[in-house]
Amino acid sequence: SQQGEEDPQALSIQEGENATMNCSYKTSINNLQWYRQNSGRGLVHLILIRSNEREKHSGRLRVTLDTSKKSSSLLITASRAADTASYFCATEPPSGGGADGLTFGKGTHLIIQP
Amino acid sequence: DVKVTQSSRYLVKRTGEKVFLECVQDMDHENMFWYRQDPGLGLRLIYFSYDVKMKEKGDIPEGYSVSREKKERFSLILESASTNQTSMYLCATSGQGASNGYTFGSGTRLTVV
Structure with a gap:
């Protein structure tokens, strides 16, 4: 069953603007991760935020996590054409350890207009 | 960097054929996973091995x-391929604790005709 649900399903913005994507999930988690997928390729890990963390930064990426609302957001600042891709959130169950598989949402397709 | 290699980028097979999808990693990762990805359904976990x-x-x-005879290789087997198994298949690996997330292969797009 799907755990994460991204919102919006698609987003088109101008280059240089900020892009915000949201993810909601249903059950307790050990951590939440964001991945990027360029068309027809594999997924690339972007950032991981643990259940006891509220915010994390990596370069132009900012992730927040609200476990009380079971939601997360991914902010990409100063977007570039190369950021055009699909973005997925994925949750790891409380058992952790990396062995049980992540549950992915259906993704947000981001288009950066030059 | 961890590298995850899937043996084929594109594959076309006939209904009823036995299909092998191979995944090889070049790091010492304990955990390996097979997902399929379909439009509107996202990624769904098929099998995994720790x-x-x-x-x-x-x-x-x-x-x-699936078969995992060696740590670096995880094979997905379609015993008798059907058209509803037409999909993108993604292999992924993670180390203990998975603090760096999963590493994915480039995917195999399988078409069953």
Whole structure:
């Protein structure tokens, strides 16, 4: 069953603007991760935020996590054409350890207009 | 960097054929996973393995089996391919604790005709 649900399903913005994507999930988690997928390729890990963390930064990426609302957001600042891709959130169950598989949402397709 | 290699980028098979999808990693990762990705459905976990010769069913194991005889290789087997198994198949690996997330292969786009 799907755990994460991204919102919006698609987003088109101008280059240089900020892009915000949201993810909601249903059950307790050990951590939440964001991945990027360029068309027809594999997924690339972007950032991981643990259940006891509220915010994390990596370069132009900012992730927040609200476990009380079971939601997360991914902010990409100063977007570039190369950021055009699909973005997925994925949750790891409380058992952790990396062995049980992540549950992915259906993704947000981001288009950066030059 | 961890590298995860899937043996084929594109594959076309006939209904009823036995299909092998291979995944090889070049790091010492314990955990390996097979997902399929379909439009509108996202990624769904088929099988995973946390050690050699160990396997666990994911959310959609029906019609599939797996083999992990060596730590670096995880094979997905379609015993008798059907058209509803036409999909993008993604292999992924993670180390203990998975603090750096999963590393994915480039995917195999399988078409069953």
